Amino acid sequence: xxxxxxxxxxxxxxxxxxxxxxxxxxxxxxxxxxxxxxxxxxxxxxxxxxxxxxxxxxxxxxxxxxxxxxxxxxxxxxxxxxxxxxxxxxxxxxxxxxxxxxxxxxxxxxxxxxxxxxxxxxxxxxxxxxxxxxxxxxxxxxxxxxxxxxxxxxxxxxxxxxxxxxxxxxxxxxxxxxxxxxxxxxxxxxxxxxxxxxxxxxxxxxxxxxxxxxxxxxxxxxxxxxxxxxxxxxxxxxxxxxxxxxxxxxxxxxxxxxxxxxxxxxxxxxxxxxxxxxxxxxxxxxxxxxxxxxxxxxxxxxxxxxxxxxxxxxxxxxxxxxxxxxxxxxxxxxxxxxxxxxxxxxxxxxxxxxxxxxxxxxxxxxxxxxxxxxxxxxxxxxxxxxxxxxxxxxxxxxxxxxxxxxxxxxxxxxxxxxxxxxxxxxxxxxxxxxxxxxxxxxxxxxxxxxxxxxxxxxxxxxxxxxxxxxxxxxxxxxxxxxxxxxxxxxxxxxxxxxxxxxxxxxxxxxxxxxxxxxxxxxxxxxxxxxxxxxxxxxxxxxxxxxxxxxxxxxxxxxxxxxxxxxxxxxxxxxxxxxxxxxxxxxxxxxxxxxxxxxxxxxxxxxxxxxxxxxxxxxx
RNA sequence: GCGCCUGUAGCUCAACGGAUAGAGCGCAUCCCUGCGAAGGAUGAGACCGAGGUUCAAUUCCCCGCAGGCGCACCA
Numbered sequence: 297x298x299x300x301x302x303x304x305x306x307x308x309x310x311x312x313x314x315x316x317x318x319x320x321x322x323x324x325x326x327x328x329x330x331x332x333x334x335x336x337x338x339x340x341x342x343x344x345x346x347x348x349x350x351x352x353x354x355x356x357x358x359x360x361x362x363x364x365x366x367x368x369x370x371x372x373x374x375x376x377x378x379x380x381x382x383x384x385x386x387x388x389x390x391x392x393x394x395x396x397x398x399x400x401x402x403x404x405x406x407x408x409x410x411x412x413x414x415x416x417x418x419x420x421x422x423x424x425x426x427x428x429x430x431x432x433x434x435x436x437x438x439x440x441x442x443x444x445x446x447x448x449x450x451x452x453x454x455x456x457x458x459x460x461x462x463x464x465x466x467x468x469x470x471x472x473x474x475x476x477x478x479x480x481x482x483x484x485x486x487x488x489x490x491x492x493x494x495x496x497x498x499x500x501x502x503x504x505x506x507x508x509x510x511x512x513x514x515x516x517x518x519x520x521x522x523x524x525x526x527x528x529x530x531x532x533x534x535x536x537x538x539x540x541x542x543x544x545x546x547x548x549x550x551x552x553x554x555x556x557x558x559x560x561x562x563x564x565x566x567x568x569x570x571x572x573x574x575x576x577x578x579x580x581x582x583x584x585x586x587x588x589x590x591x592x593x594x595x596x597x598x599x600x601x602x603x604x605x606x607x608x609x610x611x612x613x614x615x616x617x618x619x620x621x622x623x624x625x626x627x628x629x630x631x632x633x634x635x636x637x638x639x640x641x642x643x644x645x646x647x648x649x650x651x652x653x654x655x656x657x658x659x660x661x662x663x664x665x666x667x668x669x670x671x672x673x674x675x676x677x678x679x680x681x682x683x684x685x686x687x688x689x690x691x692x693x694x695x696x697x698x699x700x701x702x703x704x705x706x707x708x709x710x711x712x713x714x715x716x717x718x719x720x721x722x723x724x725x726x727x728x729x730x731x732x733x734x735x736x737x738x739x740x741x742x743x744x745x746x747x748x749x750x751x752x753x754x755x756x757x758x759x760x761x762x763x764x765x766x767x768x769x770x771x772x773x774x775x776x777x778x779x780x781x782x783x784x785x786x787x788x789x790x791x792x793x794x795x796x797x798x799x800x801x802x803x804x805x806x807x808x809x810x811x812x813x814x815x816x817x818x819x820x821x822x823x824x825x826x827x828x829x830x831x832x833x834x835x836x837x838x839x840x841x842x843x844x845x846x847x848x849x850x851x852x853x854x855x856x857x858x859x860x861x862x863x864x865x866x867x868x869x870x871x872x873x874x875x876x877x878x879x880x881x882x883x884x885x886x887x888x889x890x891x892x893x894x895x896x897x898x899x900x901x902x903x904x905x906x907x908x909x910x911x912x913x914x915x
Numbered sequence: 916g917c918g919c920c921u922g923u924a925g926c927u928c929a930a931c932g933g934a935u936a937g938a939g940c941g942c943a944u945c946c947c948u949g950c951g952a953a954g955g956a957u958g959a960g961a962c963c964g965a966g967g968u969u970c971a972a973u974u975c976c977c978c979g980c981a982g983g984c985g986c987a988c989c990a
Contacts, residue, residue, distance in 0.1 A: 375933050388933050390970050400970075427934065471990075512989055632988060646987035656990050683984050685919055711920075712984070748953065776928055779920060781983055788927065793953055794939040795928080802953050810950045860929060863938070874955050915953080
């Protein structure tokens with residue numbers, strides 16, 4: 297049960313104060329999380345994971361090559377292998393040639409000779425132009441990689457590189473009293489995926505949903521409730537009624553500018569602890585949070601800590617006092633408090649209004665300090681839209697001035713979602729609600745399933761439609777890099793072919809179908825793995841690269857690296873599927889291919905898990 | 916006005932400073948009496964512009980141009 301529901305329930309007792317209750321419940325939940333973390337830290341399973349850099353064959357090879365180059369020449373650069381070349385690694389020899397005063401090609405010949413002697417895993421090293429193309433012994437790579445997948449299974453790709461250091465990720469953070477729109481989708485999905493990717497790299501992640509449950513917007517809503525609330529409508533569909541009131545407030549405010557002041561006044565009262573308003577506040581947050589939980593359940597998102605902005609209000613006076621004391625902030629004549637940055641590095645930053653009520657700037661600072669204090673994280677990541685870049689720079693800078701390590705804070709921003717008609721706006725009614733998007737996607741997927749596989753039961757169709765429909769939405773977002781703005785169109789968001797989740801899920805289902813038809817997959821014997829056909833080699837190379845992709849995605853804070861990797865993997869698998877029959881093959885070929893298929897399925901599953909997308913044995 | 920982000924094929928997107936810039940959609944032509952055609956094969960098709968740094972620039976720097984977003988009592 298979410299915190300707001302608990303608060304609302306506790307308020308059955310009229311002597312209970314909403315914000316005191318919130319403080320109590322919030323702290324209890326934080327305590328609970330800390331206990332869960334220390335329990336988890338005792339689990340030995342973690343130690344079975346590969347340590348990091350050197351744990352996987354492909355990464356081990358890469359590391360050896362780099363070590364050799366660095367030791368011998370002081371350079372360790374490797375180049376991306378171009379599409380037409382099948383090599384596993386490529387060494388550009390230009391800078392080495394420069395230093396030695398010889399031609400790149402001569403340097404390449406020298407390096408090729410030397411590295412072949414040094415690294416036993418290299419089958420051959422070819423020189424083309426100034427490059428050395430390194431071909432790893434595919435058979436050995438295949439054996440080692442399959443061993444790795446077979447033993448680690450769902451952990452294949454993971455490592456304990458993060459050494460259980462704690463990372464806080466703030467994400468999703470919808471506004472209470474408003475339905476979630478597709479605008480919130482990005483933060484929710486990116487944050488959830490980053491959380492999984494960091495965890496896969498051995499970090500302990502605390503995912504916080506920083507709900508927008510406070511501020512002047514609530515004053516406005518409370519005022520609207522006092523004037524125009526329709527009790528019957530609220531009883532039936534509370535969130536819709538709140539949305540109507542919110543929109544009405546802004547419509548009325550156009551002709552009556554005094555409404556803005558009335559909203560601010562209401563918020564001031566709420567923050568000061570007005571019992572009646574606090575009760576209303578708790579109720580409307582509770583119905584909103586129920587709504588969010590419904591959507592999180594559909595998306596498969598698991599929030600560790602749902603704690604809104606209001607939770608930090610008790611800490612704000614202290615934040616402001618310290619800012620004033622350290623001359624970080626000044627109190628203006630009208631009573632407002634602002635941070636003025638030296639050299640006008642940033643515009644000044646308002647912490648409190650002239651009427652004394654708080655602003656989100658102060659709440660964000662208080663929240664950051666609370667997280668540092670409670671979780672002692674090495675990093676706090678904010679998955680918030682790019683329009684708040686300046687705000688976070690100001691927050692981080694102020695935290696630095698307060699004596700915290702500003703380097704711990706990162707704003708992983710992302711581009712705006714707009715509609716063909718223009719910027720999304722809840723007030724203007726120009727918005728697509730997340731629930732509608734999800735339902736539409738499931739419906740489209742259901743039609744496709746019904747058409748392709750009419751023999752499935754309704755229950756199966758339903759499950760498949762959900763996994764495929766939701767997967768399509770998630771993948772659509774996570775397959776592109778964060779910073780770009782996205783113009784929402786139904787067809788794009790719900791694409792089910794080509795580079796899409798269903799494409800990956802489909803490959804998984806086909807792979808599983810082979811495994812199933814094969815009956816007993818022979819017990820894995822390393823020596824029985826004999827990689828021969830070209831397409832087998834290409835596939836095994838891709839399978840070997842998942843750990844690198846996960847590592848890269850974590851360092852870059854970029855889930856799309858995993859998505860891009862998976863798409864490339866599945867393309868190789870689909871070619872393999874067409875070119876290399878498995879069930880009709882015999883002997884070692886059959887056994888090898890069967891293990892390749894099974895390993896591919898495992899990799900798809902692990903990769904999609906990191907994106908928050910389910911796999912299905914049938915679809 | 917100042918700041919941040921983005922500019923790659925008709926469209927939507929990839930590419931640790933490295934070779935012939937990759938995919939998907941769309942388009943054209945093929946492949947199911949061989950493990951599921953939500954698939955595969957072939958083809959046409961692109962780095963916003965001008966400088967600079969570098970052996971090497973789509974990538975880094977500078978100046979433009981275009982689009983988006985910010986710049987105090989909203990979040």
